[in-house]
Amino acid sequence: MRVTHLNQYKVNTVLEKIKEPEVAKLVDRPNANALEHEAIYIFREVAAQFEKPVLLFSGGKDSITLVRLAQKAFWPAKIPFPLMHIDTGHNFPETIEFRDKMVEELGVELIVRNVQDSIDQGKVIEETGKYASRNMLQTTTLLDAIEEFKFDACIGGARRDEEKARAKERIFSVRDDFGQWDEKNQRPELFDMLNGQIEIGQNVRVFPISNWTELDVWSYIEKEDIEIPSIYFAHKRKTFLRDGLIWSAEDDIVFRSEDEEVQERMVRFRTVGDMSCTAAVESHANTIQKVVSEIRDSKISERGARIDDKRSEAAMEKRKQEGYF
Amino acid sequence: MEVLKIATAGSVDDGKSTLIGRLLYDTKSLTDDKLEAIEKTSRQKGYDYLDFSLATDGLVAEREQGITIDVAHIYFSTPKKSYIIADTPGHVEYTRNMVTGASTSQAAIILIDARKGVIEQTNRHFFINNLLRVKEVIVAINKMDLVDFSEERYNAIKSDFEQLMGKRDYVDQKITFVPISALKGDNVVSKSQNTPWYSGETILEHLEGLDLAAVSNVGTPRFPVQYVIRPKTEEFHDFRGFAGKVYGGELNAGDEVVVLPSMTQSRIKNIYFHDQEYRTAPRRSSVTITLEDEVNVSRGDMLVKVGDLPTVEKQLTATVSWMDSNSLVTGGKYVVQHGVNKVLAKVDAIEHKIHPDYSGIEENINALQMNDIAKVHLRLNKPIFYDRFKDHRTNGSFIILDGRTNNTAGVGFIN
Numbered sequence: 001m002r003v004t005h006l007n008q009y010k011v012n013t014v015l016e017k018i019k020e021p022e023v024a025k026l027v028d029r030p031n032a033n034a035l036e037h038e039a040i041y042i043f044r045e046v047a048a049q050f051e052k053p054v055l056l057f058s059g060g061k062d063s064i065t066l067v068r069l070a071q072k073a074f075w076p077a078k079i080p081f082p083l084m085h086i087d088t089g090h091n092f093p094e095t096i097e098f099r100d101k102m103v104e105e106l107g108v109e110l111i112v113r114n115v116q117d118s119i120d121q122g123k124v125i126e127e128t129g130k131y132a133s134r135n136m137l138q139t140t141t142l143l144d145a146i147e148e149f150k151f152d153a154c155i156g157g158a159r160r161d162e163e164k165a166r167a168k169e170r171i172f173s174v175r176d177d178f179g180q181w182d183e184k185n186q187r188p189e190l191f192d193m194l195n196g197q198i199e200i201g202q203n204v205r206v207f208p209i210s211n212w213t214e215l216d217v218w219s220y221i222e223k224e225d226i227e228i229p230s231i232y233f234a235h236k237r238k239t240f241l242r243d244g245l246i247w248s249a250e251d252d253i254v255f256r257s258e259d260e261e262v263q264e265r266m267v268r269f270r271t272v273g274d275m276s277c278t279a280a281v282e283s284h285a286n287t288i289q290k291v292v293s294e295i296r297d298s299k300i301s302e303r304g305a306r307i308d309d310k311r312s313e314a315a316m317e318k319r320k321q322e323g324y325f
Numbered sequence: 326m327e328v329l330k331i332a333t334a335g336s337v338d339d340g341k342s343t344l345i346g347r348l349l350y351d352t353k354s355l356t357d358d359k360l361e362a363i364e365k366t367s368r369q370k371g372y373d374y375l376d377f378s379l380a381t382d383g384l385v386a387e388r389e390q391g392i393t394i395d396v397a398h399i400y401f402s403t404p405k406k407s408y409i410i411a412d413t414p415g416h417v418e419y420t421r422n423m424v425t426g427a428s429t430s431q432a433a434i435i436l437i438d439a440r441k442g443v444i445e446q447t448n449r450h451f452f453i454n455n456l457l458r459v460k461e462v463i464v465a466i467n468k469m470d471l472v473d474f475s476e477e478r479y480n481a482i483k484s485d486f487e488q489l490m491g492k493r494d495y496v497d498q499k500i501t502f503v504p505i506s507a508l509k510g511d512n513v514v515s516k517s518q519n520t521p522w523y524s525g526e527t528i529l530e531h532l533e534g535l536d537l538a539a540v541s542n543v544g545t546p547r548f549p550v551q552y553v554i555r556p557k558t559e560e561f562h563d564f565r566g567f568a569g570k571v572y573g574g575e576l577n578a579g580d581e582v583v584v585l586p587s588m589t590q591s592r593i594k595n596i597y598f599h600d601q602e603y604r605t606a607p608r609r610s611s612v613t614i615t616l617e618d619e620v621n622v623s624r625g626d627m628l629v630k631v632g633d634l635p636t637v638e639k640q641l642t643a644t645v646s647w648m649d650s651n652s653l654v655t656g657g658k659y660v661v662q663h664g665v666n667k668v669l670a671k672v673d674a675i676e677h678k679i680h681p682d683y684s685g686i687e688e689n690i691n692a693l694q695m696n697d698i699a700k701v702h703l704r705l706n707k708p709i710f711y712d713r714f715k716d717h718r719t720n721g722s723f724i725i726l727d728g729r730t731n732n733t734a735g736v737g738f739i740n
Contacts, residue, residue, distance in 0.1 A: 029575075029605040030598035030612070034328045040611035041570045044551040048624050048665070072599040073611070076564060077556035161400040168397050187733040188396075188425040188648050192570070193662055193724050197731040211328075211409055213400045298356065 035212050036069065036220070041192065042171060042208040043073035046153050047080050049196035050204070053153035054111070056142075057083040059095035060272045061228050062157030062209065065217050067106070068226055069208060070155075081155075082109035086142050088134040088274045089116045090253045095272050098229040113145040130255050133276040143179040146203055153196065155206045161213045171210050177201040214270075218295050222288045234268045234286040245279035270295075327537045328407045332426040332459065334450035335436030340467045344436065344507035345399055345410055346377020348529065351514035354401035374508065396422050405533050420681060420696040421648035423453050424736060428722075431540040432461040432532065439472045439504075443485040448682035451486075455493045456644065456681075456698070456738065458718060460540040462500045463528060470506040474519040479504045492683045495715070503528050543608065544573035544717035547635065547710075548582075548628040549664040554613055566597065566613035567622055569665075572719040576606045576614070581631040584620055585710045590631065591616040625666035627710045635710045635720060642740045644679070644714075645693070645701040649727060649734035653693040653701075659734070663709045663723040670725070673702040693735075700740070714738035 046053050055070065057063045070079045085099060103110040115137050118124045123144070124137045146154065160167045170186050172194045187195055196204055209217065221228060238249040240260040247254045249262045253275045256262075267280035268291070285291040335341035346363075349355045355363075367376045399410040411426035413419070427433060433454040437447055454462055464486055472478045483502050490500060503512055504520050505528065511517030514529045526534065554566040576582075580593045596606045597613040606612040614628065622628075629635060647653050653672060661670040677686040678699045693699050714721030725735040 029603050029607050030601070030610055032607065032610075034609065037570065037609060037611040041551070044568050044611070045665070048552045073568070074554060075597070075599050075613070076558070076561045076566075077554050160398040164397075167399065188421055188736075190425055190428040190724055190733070190736045191719060191722055193664065193722075195662065195724065195726055195731070195733045197660075197726060199731065211398065211400075213402070213407070215402070216407070 033220075035209070035216055036072075038211065039066075039069045039208040040073040042194070042206065043070050043155075045172075045194045045196065046155060046206050046208075047074070049194070050153040052149065052151050053081040053155060053206075054149065054151045055079070055081060055083045055155045056157075057085050057099065057110070058157070058272070059085070059091065059099045059229060060157065061217055061221060061232060062159065064102070064226060064228055065212075065220060066155060066157050066208060067102070068220075068224060071106075079106070079108050082111055084111040084113065084145060084149075084151075084154075086138050086145065087112050087114045087116075088138055088276075089114060090134050090275045092229070092231050092248075092269075092272055092275055094229045094231045098227075102227075111145070111149070113141050113148075115141045117141070118144065130257070132255055133274060135274045135277045138274075139179070146179065151203060152198065153204045153206050155208065157209060158205075158207050159212050159214070159217070160210050169207060169210065171207055172196050173205040173207070174198060175203050175205060179203075181205075215292070215295050218288075218292045222292050229272060231269045231272060232291065234266050234283045234290075236264055237267050237280065238262050239265045239267060239280060246282065247279055248275060251275065327405075328409060329432060329532065329535060329537060329540075330409045330411065330430040331532070332411045332413060332423070332430035332433045332454070333436070334413060334423055334426075334433060334454065335467075336438070336444065336446040339436040339438050340507045341412065341436050342378030343376075344434070344465065344467065344505070344513065344528075345412055346375075346379075347507045347510055347513045348410075349399070349401050350375075350377060351510060352401050352403060352529070377507075396426050403529070403533060406537075408532065420449065420453065420698070421646065423450065424457065424646045424648070427454050427457040427459050428736070430459055431537070431542075432463065432535065433459045434463045434465055434528070437464065437466050437482060437486070439466050439468045439478055439482065442482045443489065445682050447486070448489060448684075451489055451493070452681045452683060455495050455498055456646075458495050458498070458542065458715065460497075460499060460542070461535060462498055463531060464500060464502045465507075465528060466502065466504050467507050469504045469511060469520065470509050474504070474511075474517075476520075476522040479523075489683065501525070501531055503531070541608070542573075542718040544712060544720070545633050546574035546576050546608070546630060547572045547712070547717065547720045548576060548606075548614065549666065549720075550622055550624055550626045550628065551665050552624060553622065564615070565619075565622075566615050567628070568611070568613045569628075570611045571606045571608055573608060573717055575608055576628075576630070578604050582616070582628045583631055583634065584616075584622055585627045585629065585635075585637060586708060587621065587626070589618075589620045591618040591620050593617075593628075627664075627666075629710070635712050635717075637708045637710050639705045639708045640673075640703070641705070641709075641711065642676075642700065642702050643723070643737035644740060645699055645725070645735050645737045647693040647695055647697045647699070647735045649730075649732055650695055651727060651730065651732075651734065652695075653725070653735060655691045658728070660726040660728050661703065661705060661709070661723050661737075662726055663711060664720065666709060667726075668709060669706040670703045673704050676700040676702060701737070703737075711739050713740065 115134050118141045124140045170189050239246045240249045240262050268283040269280050285294045333341050363379045366379050397412045401408050413422045413426035435450045466482050505512045512527045548569050550567045550569045552568040554568050556564050578593050578596050594615045594617045596603045655672050657672045659670050661668050675690045677688045678690045681698050712720040721739045723737045724733050727734040
């Protein structure tokens with residue numbers, strides 16, 4: 001992410017006639033993006049209500065957006081909590097490269113915990129077969145890391161428009177000692193008031209961009225000129241087709257049988273999850289403006305290219321109960 | 326882009342989920358893969374038509390029972406506005422979810438089944454949206470296709486509802502009637518050929534025409550301090566910024582302000598949003614404010630304009646909507662969270678229970694069960710700085726936390 005300098009900041013408002021001479025230099029008022037103001041409010045509640053928050057960073061556009069919002073919420077102070085990446089070991093190399101560069105520029109602390117370690121310790125068993133993915137295994141690594149650092153609030157980039165079960169998620173979502181989500185017993189959230197009171201051992205998942213849609217995120221990235229990993233833009237990639245979806249064939253991570261033919265296609269990714277469960281879409285959108293207009297006209301939902309949701313009608317709800325992001 | 330939040334209310338089978346599905350479908354907000362899933366499931370279940378409720382009923386239990394049991398949020402947009410629908414269930418036992426959904430909405434849609442007309446549930450839906458002072462209410466008289474799009478039927482229901490309106494407390498609430506068939510799409514997004522006698526707007530036309538500033542609740546500016554920003558860096562050595570959200574009205578650089586509870590007076594020096602300085606902090610903006618003088622300010626304090634003080638009191642009377650399975654009891658001790666400020670509270674008395682269907686009150690009450698609404702007297706260990714709910718929706722409301730479970734157990738609207 002670029003460091004925003006004063007002169008780089010875009011202001012669309014017109015200078016009004018100003019009475020007080022001492023503030024004559026100022027533009028009138030900040031933008032009226034209600035979602036941005038809401039997210040900043042939520043970040044500040046996290047910093048005020050919790051002892052040890054952490055921002056769960058995946059290298060995807062949603063968590064990159066979170067980082068920008070956190071910067072805005074606490075300026076001129078630094079973001080008052082670390083970032084944590086649960087690395088499946090199956091990330092797109094572009095994402096990891098991007099992550100490290102961003103962290104260095106921001107000067108924030110990054111914690112990385114690896115799914116590979118959980119596998120080596122025998123805590124989880126690697127899936128096998130055609131649809132093998134490490135996506136589910138992340139949950140164990142995440143819960144262990146929460147316990148290791150005693151995090152009491154984990155900030156994530158989940159949005160309610162992504163998926164039906166997420167549509168029921170609270171902004172402050174309480175998890176028990178086992179990291180579990182009790183969807184039938186959620187705290188009501190009234191007006192702007194957020195209740196972060198918990199017992200020792202519990203933690204709260206916090207979703208500052210709950211009310212954003214995919215298009216809202218992309219429009220924000222465009223307006224704020226936020227740098228994102230290159231795989232979000234159209235590029236040539238060796239791919240193969242399965243179940244009507246396009247999979248990357250550039251690494252050995254996605255299982256490919258011999259009859260699944262490799263072809264070079266112009267593609268981009270709409271989400272950057274674990275490679276083994278993230279399909280690409282055919283696209284020529286190679287700039288942020290083109291991506292935004294592509295999303296605007298899109299006929300397929302964002303998670304339509306995520307095989308992890310297609311396992312069953314209730315796939316996401318089940319994963320969330322178990323402590324998934 | 327403007328964002329309008331809408332709460333929906335309807336009884337089981339009034340077709341609420343179908344209406345939402347129809348709004349999504351007709352505004353082309355359902356993507357192909359979602360639509361395919363709906364078609365597939367509808368076919369499997371042997372339906373003759375598309376079951377749009379499948380687009381919104383998110384939890385397994387809901388799909389099994391075919392009902393909505395919690396607040397779900399649904400998003401769609403037109404070139405003009407972004408919409409967030411809080412889909413709240415309509416059964417008696419879920420008053421709490423309706424209150425929750427209405428608390429963040431500027432508009433509400435109340436559904437009535439044209440065959441059944443105004444029923445006891447309708448009274449509750451109206452009562453709650455009126456109690457919460459939702460500015461715009463659309464009464465959607467649904468399933469008109471099943472009463473042959475009868476104008477007489479529509480008018481009869483409308484006049485029954487108008488009877489109900491006579492009992493309301495918040496009389497400035499704007500109410501619009503629309504005859505619809507959510508299933509067939511009449512008057513939801515496009516005008517119906519079947520209701521030539523209806524000259525009004527469709528539901529979407531009405532929503533599109535709402536002026537967001539006009540449907541927002543405006544009062545006097547209140548700035549509850551969320552967080553104090555002290556960078557402690559070389560460059561910003563002495564910076565002390567008060568971070569928070571402005572409610573009710575706007576604040577300007579140079580404004581004379583009072584800090585509550587210390588009653589210290591100062592002047593707004595700078596208003597920051599991120600690294601940029603502004604002249605005005607508009608209503609609902611999350612800004613950082615610095616003051617001219619070195620004043621002791623911490624989380625839970627409030628900045629207000631001089632001459633525009635809220636009530637500062639340790640005792641208050643509120644209409645409480647109880648939401649917890651543990652009852653609220655006279656003499657019970659709780660935590661009151663008023664905005665970002667937390668104080669301890671004791672229930673002095675429950676004056677009376679209010680039947681949320683306009684059927685009157687009940688006295689001699691010692692406890693409130695989940696979904697009860699009552700007038701309650703509370704005593705606090707420290708004063709809070711409040712306005713009456715009817716004057717200020719944000720600064721006139723609070724939540725009640727149960728210290729034993731940490732649950733959000735209720736919400737109060739200050740009288």
